[in-house]
Amino acid sequence: MRLDVVTIFPEYLEPLNVSLVGKARARGRLDVHVHDLRDWTYDRHNTVDDTPYGGGPGMVMKTEPWGEALDEALADGYEAGAHSPVIVVPTPSGRPFTQELAVELSERPWLIFTPARYEGIDRRVTDEYATRLPVIEVSIGDYVLAGGEAAVLVITEAVARLLPGVLGNAESHRDDSFAPGAMADLLEGPVYTKPPEWRGRGIPEVLLSGHHGRIARWRRDEAFRRTALHRPDLIERCDASGFDKKDREMLSILGWSPAPDGRFWRRPEAVEE
Secondary structure (H helix, E strand, C coil): CEEEEEECCHHHHHHHHCHHHHHHHHCCCCEEEEEEHHHHCCCCCCCCEECCCCCCCCCEECHHHHHHHHHHHHHHHHHCCCCCEEEEEEEEEEEECCHHHHHHHHCCCEEEECCCECCCECHHHHHHHHCCCCEEEEECCCCCCCECHHHHHHHHHHHHCCCCCCCCCCCCCCCCCCCCCCCCCCCCCCCCCCCCCECCECCCHHHHCCCHHHHHHHHHHHHHHHHHHHCHHHHHHCCHHHCCHHHHHHHHHCCEEECCCCCEEECHHHHHC
């Protein structure tokens, strides 16, 4: 995968040199190019923003430097043999970033990030490039940051760990929270390691049993417990047909019943408990 980032703070992207992402780069799984937007400004102040049309507080990032920067990044990528670019625009008004979207992006060969500052980028930039290639506006949460660079780091780490050869064990992300398949609407349950006792606290006996079927069932039940406690909205929106008999029994114990529309609803007495 090729990854380009255009930013006015290249130093903010230094974490891309460490941890799994850094290892992915070292192994040639991820080809990262960070570009300084101010390289495409021509006044002595390297101006990248101006006052908004229509008035109002804040400043808006200008079209000219962004257009030239993206054109050059695209030209360089094509020359290097990259193909099928996708522009990813981090913005609070974008599509929510989920594990499903991380998987979708991990299947793309080339991502170009445009982290903005101030009030954002002049809308004409997004509209212009949307006529040439896919543009995905992505939000990492219902809050506002000072800039989009932190979102780039979040998205990149979530995507990079899904690339072949990045994780030491290719199956590591199969049971992640929100992972496509059996865990799509569930949070991962608790995990344990050695020693078997710490400060008077042991670990669940089933994990020492060696019975893979019982262990798998325990882990799934714990996923239901954690999801019901922290994210009941996930259970409310899931499709009941995707759960087997044991799943339904666990949900019933936790106070959930299937509804006529194929979803689950939480019984009033369960809410009180």
